[in-house]
C-alpha cells in the first residue's frame with residue numbers, strides 16, 4: 557500500500573504523520589502488507605530520519621525524478637539524490653504529471669530508466685481519462701502506455717517494477733472504479749507484461765490500483781486476482797485511514 561501525498565503535508569506534518577503510522581502499524585500488519593509513503597521532496601529527509609531513528613519497517617520514496625543524473629537542470633531532483641536519502645521507490649508518469657507537465661510515454665520511460673540507474677524502484681503510472689473510458693478503449697489505451705513507458709526497461713529491471721493503474725476519472729473524485737473495472741485493466745496489464753517479458757516475470761510484478769481508494773472499498777478491490785495493492789492519494793493523508801487500509805487483510809470486515 558503506497559501513500560502518494562502529492563503536494564500536501566509540510567515536513568513538520570510529515571513527521572507527525574509518519575510517527576502516527578509507526579506507532580499504529582504492528583509487526584503483524586507490516587508482515588502482511590508492505591507500506592510505503594511518497595512525500596513531497598522537502599519532507600524526505602525528515603521521513604528518513606524518523607524511519608532510520610525509530611527503525612520503522614516503512615518504505616518511502618519520491619513522486620518524480622529527473623531524466624538526467626546531474627548538472628544544469630534548475631529545479632530538478634536526480635535519482636542519485638533520492639538514493640542518497642534512502643528512497644526505495646519513485647513514482648513516474650503520474651497522470652497529474654502527464655497532464656500538467658506534458659510528460660509523454662518517452663519521458664516516463666526515461667525517468668524509469670533513470671530510477672534504475674540509481675537502484676530505485678519506479679512505480680509506473682498508467683490509466684485512461686473519462687473520454688477514453690466512455691469510448692470503451694481503456695484497455696487498448698492503457699496497454700499502449702505500458703508499451704511506451706517500459707520501452708528500454710530490461711527484463712532484469714522489469715522484475716521489480718511496480719505498475720499503478722489509475723483511471724484518471726477516479727482520481728480524487730470519489731468515483732472509484734468497480735472491482736471488475738480494476739481487474740479488467742490490471743489483468744490486461746499483467747498479460748502485456750507476459751508478452752513483453754515472460755509469464756513468470758508478469759506473475760512477480762506488483763500491479764496496483766489507484767483512484768479514490770479508502771478503507772471502505774479497499775477490501776473489495778483487493779479481492780481481484782490481478783490487483784496486488786493500491787496507490788492511495790487523499791486517504792493516505794489521514795494516518796488512521798491509511799492504517800485501516802493497510803489492515804484490509806487482517807480485518808476485512810472493517811474495510812467492507
Ligand SMILES: O=C[C@H](O)COP(=O)(O)O
Pocket residue numbers: 560650722726727728729730766767768769787788789790791
Ligand atoms: O496517486 C494516487 C492517485 O492519484 C489516487 O488519488 P486519490 O486516492 O486521492 O484518488
